[in-house]
Amino acid sequence: MTRILVTGANGQLGSELREIAKREEKNLNFFFSDLPDLDITDKASVEAILREKECRFIVNCAAYTNVDRAEEEPALASKINCDGVRSLAEAAKACACTLIHVSTDYVFNGTQRTPYTEKDPTSPLGVYGRTKLAGEEAMRATGCNGIIIRTAWLYSAFGKNFVKTMLRLADERDTIRVVNDQRGAPTYAADLAAAIVRIIPQLIAQPERGEIYHYSDAGELSWFDFATAIMQQAGKTCRVEPISSAEYPSPTERPAYSVLSKEKIMRRFGVEVPDWRESLDKCLQRLK
Numbered sequence: 001m002t003r004i005l006v007t008g009a010n011g012q013l014g015s016e017l018r019e020i021a022k023r024e025e026k027n028l029n030f031f032f033s034d035l036p037d038l039d040i041t042d043k044a045s046v047e048a049i050l051r052e053k054e055c056r057f058i059v060n061c062a063a064y065t066n067v068d069r070a071e072e073e074p075a076l077a078s079k080i081n082c083d084g085v086r087s088l089a090e091a092a093k094a095c096a097c098t099l100i101h102v103s104t105d106y107v108f109n110g111t112q113r114t115p116y117t118e119k120d121p122t123s124p125l126g127v128y129g130r131t132k133l134a135g136e137e138a139m140r141a142t143g144c145n146g147i148i149i150r151t152a153w154l155y156s157a158f159g160k161n162f163v164k165t166m167l168r169l170a171d172e173r174d175t176i177r178v179v180n181d182q183r184g185a186p187t188y189a190a191d192l193a194a195a196i197v198r199i200i201p202q203l204i205a206q207p208e209r210g211e212i213y214h215y216s217d218a219g220e221l222s223w224f225d226f227a228t229a230i231m232q233q234a235g236k237t238c239r240v241e242p243i244s245s246a247e248y249p250s251p252t253e254r255p256a257y258s259v260l261s262k263e264k265i266m267r268r269f270g271v272e273v274p275d276w277r278e279s280l281d282k283c284l285q286r287l288k
């Protein structure tokens with residue numbers, strides 16, 4: 001039985017892993033943790049848990065994820081997204097654990113117009129992306145076993161996310177305005193959680209050290225397209241109007257294009273990359 005520590009387990013991705021653990025995966029034994037019980041920046045506590053629970057894997061779902069607020073709190077964002085990941089990676093190495101760390105499409109600046117591969121140069125536009133990139137580099141520098149999975153536009157039935165915000169606004173307003181000049185692909189956190197569960201046994205059979213993989217659902221769309229689909233698929237009558245990023249001022253510049261190429265992760269691990277509309281439908285059914 002492989003024991004797996006999940007950090008940041010009360011967030012979107014961690015909660016979806018909990019759902020999988022409840023339903024299936026008899027061969028994987030998850031131990032779920034989050035603040036205040038386990039802080040990933042506290043290396044001694046992480047090591048103590050790894051030894052006590054005899055874990056062989058860590059799935060790090062913990063992160064500072066508020067992209068706009070990170071501009072005002074760069075030190076805290078860096079402490080969690082960079083120092084915290086370094087601590088986890090060092091603890092993983094000391095305890096002969098494998099770390100699956102989750103990162104972001106915001107490591108890219110969005111000037112490309114074809115899906116970003118793992119070899120494309122990074123150049124984050126804001127504090128969040130810079131701290132997440134620093135976390136990737138910190139993990140790789142430790143030489144611990146494990147992989148980094150960059151994902152994008154995460155949503156789920158749990159926590160705060162774009163889908164739930166659109167559903168709430170649909171009940172409050174007749175019209176909403178959504179940016180149409182940032183293109184990417186959403187990721188249903190349940191799909192990413194299923195991919196991680198599929199990857200774990202393969203990493204036991206064939207370990208890796210610091211390899212990067214990209215994962216999102218399949219497709220390419222703008223936030224406006226996504227909002228429109230949410231309204232249609234949820235049967236809401238709220239009108240969605242397209243606007244430019246310039247018309248929606250925010251503290252952070254976001255990449256205009258951040259579609260991730262999923263070829264490498266599909267080839268290596270045979271994971272499924274569902275169509276974004278099908279996954280959106282599954283999430284909406286659960287939210288009903």
Ligand SMILES: NC(=O)c1ccc[n+]([C@@H]2O[C@H](COP(=O)([O-])OP(=O)(O)OC[C@H]3O[C@@H](n4cnc5c(N)ncnc54)[C@H](OP(=O)(O)O)[C@@H]3O)[C@@H](O)[C@H]2O)c1
Nearest residue numbers: 008010011012013039040062063065102104151152153154
């Ligand atoms: N959300 C997105 O759109 C998106 C897009 C691309 C990549 N990602 C990446 O995907 C991963 C999962 O994201 P998510 O949306 O599931 O995140 P989330 O919902 O914000 O969950 C993160 C969890 O980590 C916890 N946490 C924060 N600091 C911690 C610390 N020092 N020690 C332990 N736990 C801590 C948070 O607790 P508090 O709530 O109490 O802070 C929260 O429960 C992250 O690495 C994120 O960067 C997310």
